[in-house]
Amino acid sequence: MKIIIVGATGTIGKHVAGALEKDHEIIRVGLKSGDIQTDITSPDAIENLFRQTGPFDALICTAGDAYFGPWKTMTDKEFRLGIDSKLMGQINLVLIGQKYIRPKGSFTLTSGVLTNDPVLGGANPAAANGAIEAFVRSAAIELENGVRINAVSPTVVEESPKYFSFFPGHIPVTMKQVIYGYLKSVTGAGTGQVIEVL
């Protein structure tokens, strides 16, 4: 398969790319690195990405920023970080990418544990995650030609110790567990699923 990985040089993305590259053609996409550079907060940049990749079989997005910070002073401006990047960035990859994806292809987005299990400071990524998960269930009944869509929802990952203190009591998952979540979406047959990695 020809697989586009957006966020392919990030903590999770590089491992997912490594796990798939033996058997598949991987196009690594990053903000400032990878085979192609794209800013997912720009619909024009996303359209330009797909013009360069051409038709593809799978898209995985492990990219998307959100604001993590104190609740009492949180403003619209800070909240828009997650809205424009993790939420609309991923949704636009699908709305635009549906014109380029091959029959029986798949989209795999990334949400996260905060949808249902919040932590202090995380209202923005939580809202973005909740939107992505509901979007995936909606898109699954819309996409035609056997195209599938799922979200992988991991908790904090073993390789990101700097986040541990923000997730008290969350048992970090291994990168191997996280990779298996993405493999399940891309190489499995499910659609409209939120694949929790907890």
Added chain:
Amino acid sequence: MKIIIVGATGTIGKHVAGALEKDHEIIRVGLKSGDIQTDITSPDAIENLFRQTGPFDALICTAGDAYFGPWKTMTDKEFRLGIDSKLMGQINLVLIGQKYIRPKGSFTLTSGVLTNDPVLGGANPAAANGAIEAFVRSAAIELENGVRINAVSPTVVEESPKYFSFFPGHIPVTMKQVIYGYLKSVTGAGTGQVIEVL
């Protein structure tokens, strides 16, 4: 209690206002009607609303637009309708309103059945709903002084027959059922809940 109802002249809001006005002081807020006019897509307008209302005990939002339309041609621009109105409009009412709400007060937002049970054409309201529900769970662990927050999530309502065809097989709920959802949030003790009216 002093209760602000944003969307108080809409289909649901007018009935919720009617059910609460016997026992409480109601401030009706609408885009172009009611006691105070506010555009919830503008944080400045929301700040101005609370400057006019002053301290309050409960805020109910039954307002918030989203885009309902064909999937294949859906763009970022159309999707932003639900992002700016139903999603960020309601979230900004809380982020800004927390400075004005009295101890033990409550926020009640509106999501909807599409979060978990999608229909064709409804990806935008579904995403907005999913974000609101995750936000409510996050905000519930952040709000201090006993302030509570919930979302009411109704399916299609008996009084809106024009929407029936978009919700095939959904059994319309009565307005009385919907009102009880809002009453549960405002006069009950729960927080971080999604009160489904199905």
